[in-house]
Amino acid sequence: MGRRSIYSNVGHWTSMGLLLLGFLACTLAYFVISTVLKPSNPISNYDGLSIDVSHESDGVSLERENGGGCCRGIPKLELWGTAVKWGTEHKYYSEEECCKSCKAMCSGKDGPCLCDSWVFCGDRNACGLQFGECWLKKQKDTLVPQRQDAGSKVMWTSGLIFGKGELLRLCPLVSVGGLVCLACTSAPVALPPSLVYTKSGGSDFGSITLHCESNDCPPMLLSFLQGIIGLETEHGTLHIKLYPDSAPYSVQYILELLTLRHCAGCQFYRAEGRGESWDLKGNHIKDASFGPPYALIQGTLEAAGMPFQTIPTEVCRTVRRGAVAWVGSGPEFFISLANHVEWKNSYTVFGSVLPEDMEIAEKIAQLPTKPDVWNNVNVSVLEDPIPILVQRIISNHEDISHKL
Incomplete structure (x- = not known):
């Protein structure tokens, strides 16, 4: 199919072009001024992302823009758990910001995560005075999160965080002075701070001790990360x-x-x-x-x-x-x-x-x-x-x- 000549009606299109250029110039000036005067938010630009999230039913896309990771949850779901930050004192404008504030509580590359679940109220009409509340929580078992409620009448959106890293090693466990330590069966790797486990099941924040080439315990698969x-x-x-x-x-x-x-x-x-x-x-x-x-x-x-x-x-x-x-x-x-x-x-x-x-x-x-x-x-x-x-x-x- 041939293309229409771009040289027809030159006089008419010249005047229209000038009007269009004027409109574009005004629009550009408006956006520049808006950007300069727009108040900054330390969380909204986390990792340099701009994410557009929409929640619908079957077959719909939940998309992100400008590359990188995403942070979102499931609407009409309220997760339970021990609160590490109360929503009444911790508010945001979007679920993305709430999600990222939970993720920010994971130390280093591989945890531990002081927050592994979040609950956000983002519907102005349904939430009322609770709009923007972002509850950060800790689950007893992140693979079986506690549900408080779910369904069309629930005004909350909830999500999980499983940490950032991917370290997993096949290591024996060695009891040293009441602490459970690791004995790597392969070349040692540099490990970030993680949990020190005790025989009683309690834990303190510290560093896992490596005893390489030790065979005091049978091999056991141990995950440094949840999820x-x-x-x-x-x-x-x-x-x-x-x-x-x-x-x-x-x-x-x-x-x-x-x-x-x-x-x-x-x-x-x-x-x-x-x-x-x-x-x-x-x-x-x-x-x-x-x-x-x-x-x-x-x-x-x-x-x-x-x-x-x-x-x-x-x-x-x-x-x-x-x-x-x-x-x-x-x-x-x-x-x-x-x-x-x-x-x-x-x-x-x-x-x-x-x-x-x-x-x-x-x-x-x-x-x-x-x-x-x-x-x-x-x-x-x-x-x-x-x-x-x-x-x-x-x-x-x-x-x-x-x-x-």
Whole structure:
């Protein structure tokens, strides 16, 4: 189709153009003055983010802008727990600011988090004098958060925070002077301040002592962070760090799976390696294709006996190596073996595999497959699907003390 000539009606469009330029100049001046005079808020510009969050039902996107992480919760939900900051004295204009104030109470890269849940009242009409209240709380068990109320009549929005880091090591536990310390079975790593556990189950803030090459206790998996779950397979357990701050609906579903104590029907059924398109670190090789193969393992987390409800799209994080994301609105999901920057923000990333477990994902990707075609896309399907068991990992000092 030909394009209309830009030279027709020159005289008419010249006058219109001048009027348009004048309007744009006035608009620009208004925004400059508004920006200069706008009062600053130390929380609203946290991490340099500008996030637009909207909550709707099936199939709607919860989007972020300008990159980075997100911080949001689930509306019409009130979580209970011990208050570490009272909402009557702690107010914000948005759930994002409330969420980030909770996240800011996680010390260092890997915790501990003095706040792991938050409750915000953001509906002016429903909240009345309670509008803006931001209650910061501490759960007894973050994988089983206490619910006070939920439903259409609830005026609160609530969310969870699981910390920032991803350290997890297979270490023996050693009792030294009444304290439970770690004995690394592999090369020692620099650990941030964390909890010192006592045999009685109490805890104080301090540093975990490392006694490398000690075999005084049998190996035990210990999580320095809350919010890590395991996908157990016959080839090993993939430890997943969940992201409730950026994908609250998705994480809520995973926590519901944990209560079943089974995941009948959950399995990996597709496996494709990195081929010659991505290197060992997941970086795309220059001039190589973007697949197939697509560098991922795919499966389903739909458990028999648990009716699946469509999960809203929670767009936030890009798909990097180790990312765990839904296909569409679930329950099909995949684990990425590469940095798929070409996919941009097409998928809900609700967790990531800890780096030391990626060799298990790589192993699964090399298992025997057979070719298939899905919607005109060439894929590799596992000859023998791999069952998955979703399990919880040690997440608090009570769990540790019970095993000593």
